[in-house]
Amino acid sequence: MAEPRKPDIAAGRLEAEDYASNFADLHPRLTRHEALVEADRCYFCYDAPCVTACPTAIDIPLFIREILTENPKGAAETILSQNILGGMCARVCPTETLCEEACVREAAEGKPVRIGELQRYATDALMADGSQPFERAAPTGKRIAVVGGGPAGLSCAHRLAVHGHDVTIFDARDKIGGLNEYGIAAYKTPDNFAQTEVDFILAIGGITVETGKALGRDITMGELRETFDAVFLGIGLGGVNALGLDGEAISGVGDAVGYIAEIRQADDLSALPVGRRIVVVGGGMTAIDIASQTKRLGAEDVTIVYRRGPERMAASRYEQELAQTGGVTIKCNARPQALVADDGRVSGVTFEYTAEDADGRLVGTGETFTLAADMVFKAIGQTFVAEGLNGSGAPAIALDGGRIAVDDERRTSVAGIWAGGDCVSDGEDLTVVAVEDGKIAAESINRALGSA
Template structure:
């Protein structure tokens, strides 16, 4: 039970009906559909789709494999660049990456090749007799990876391929990170996340130890001494605060906490569901929260953002999903006050209408009240303060509230690397976290073999 919402009733829908609300967002291609779609690809020589992919998947090559009926070859081409190719085929914003770059996406045709669905088709139907990648000869080196999310596990897999041993430390009870706990259930349904983790670990040489949280029962100083290198893929798990009185009242909670609980629930019918809900935010997490609570049975869901629609960080595709699910989007309104009942429970939010004064966002003085039984914050995440609380961690240079790294994902402390959402560069995308982990692995391998990896100048 989610403590903040325990006073709310569970969904009125039966378990089976709710389960049907959380199947794949887009239906899978049939073999015939995949063949027809693959035939649309022009197999461009310069392949702009490949250049648009953060992990550098050779899109034209794997689509040609599908066209030729070689699904194992297609899957191998994908996985050698992105070991999380299955999850990314479902959650990647292809509409702003590879499919946006597709040469068929022009005014006359305006229909790019369905690259994401073709990638999913290849991964879902590949039949490997054993793990498709082999380990290189053992190096005798052992690397600690903190965080078993896409960045950490991608790094671990590539390090293992290169012949290193890896110990992965994870705070949660399961490996998978964002894919297991933070992605909308209708985007990554069932046990897809755990199946992908199990597949990745088949490479060998990787040990996952759960229940270890950096700064709590795991300390960077100790890891730095015990292992040949350390990679931090700790993500952003702390929800930012609104800074309003009543923020911790029953009925107000972070969107990521509800999403995590929903993803782990054995029976969705047991989860509390508000009749009216407000989601504060403008990113994909806000959209995920709003759509999922609608699927759970909320009658009235309003997503509120302090700027205009064109400033939302959620993609147009995500916004369209919200609208298709009858989520009301209210822009130009900033949180002003949590409205509480006599017993101290959330009964709504008061917002101040906003406007641009030149280039600066300012309140207008006008207010609007929106009634709600629950309010979900999706205003961004930051690193848990305790994660980098020991003396060595305190020496790591920061850029804003994230870890600063160089082009090879080295931090300012020699032997410590970082990647994924916790580092300064990037778009906070799963696919980019995978690429960070992969590139960091190559840098780590190179550095520990040749005794380089000195701290970069600060």
């Protein structure tokens, strides 16, 4: 059992070349030869299961065949016509549990076609060329407000702009991009790719961006409904679940999403303070991303603690193994019981081992252990913040399960307002799902405005 020690947080734990190496591209782009060899492995299945597994229904066999015939830009157009954020999704989408898990090669030999890397090969080729494969239709005179410039909002805005509508994106932050810009591990999206993709999307024209505009603070739903012909809400999840422990507000305890944003926006990683001993509570992708990045910043001991077994973790097995091979320890079947403090700062966390009863409910065993910690990160899910959603005399938007209720077309309970992405009920909290939400909503809005 590790005993709590005096907190040790410092910047510059590594040499400059170590930061560059640790945060280098996780999967560098395939070479031409590698792409052709990999593309040749595809069976080009009829009724391909990989297409069914893709939330945006990209015609995967078609784009792989286009790569094989040495037409990567044509492949990119096939991809982007269904998923305008196909470049980012190629980097961060859990392909191992979606298209690649469904691949016939995976079923036959346990080695799927590397669909995600082929998708990146194609989209990178087009974006490097500076091509814009989409043309904007004649202006319709209709104006749509998109609140939130994350994947859902960007997808919706681009599709609406293609149809000839004028779109204004409002975002509370200084940059648009949402979690693609602020919430994904830096080694997955190096070289400022998130903003490169944003610029590519905006190049279609017809999209105005207003940053630093928060719903309820700078703009209201009433104003938006009066000023615009339609509104799309892609406001994400603004809150973080609490551990529910005494003293949770003490120094050294923070939310993982906030620290990941600091890493992503840091001009100099060596100036970012990090603890020597890190404890992360949670079992999803955010837990993996914060643990892996603090390890790469120079933390010596990084431990993820999850309350159930590894098979119940939201992070895929691949992501778990990626963290573990990078030096992160994953401890399962334990939940936080108490924080240990030293002079007003966290110095450790006491956990209780857990088990599942006959009904699958989590119960404590009474046995505990303590991990020393200079920094503790909460990664146990985000919550929807409804503040600003209603008011100003506007009709109330219905919620379901604490998020915005929508129908199959992503229409809310209020006429003229659509929503998508993490803020809606029954969402899967995946970039690719948010992109599909935005696309579906845009087509619905287009029909509602009589432009279909």
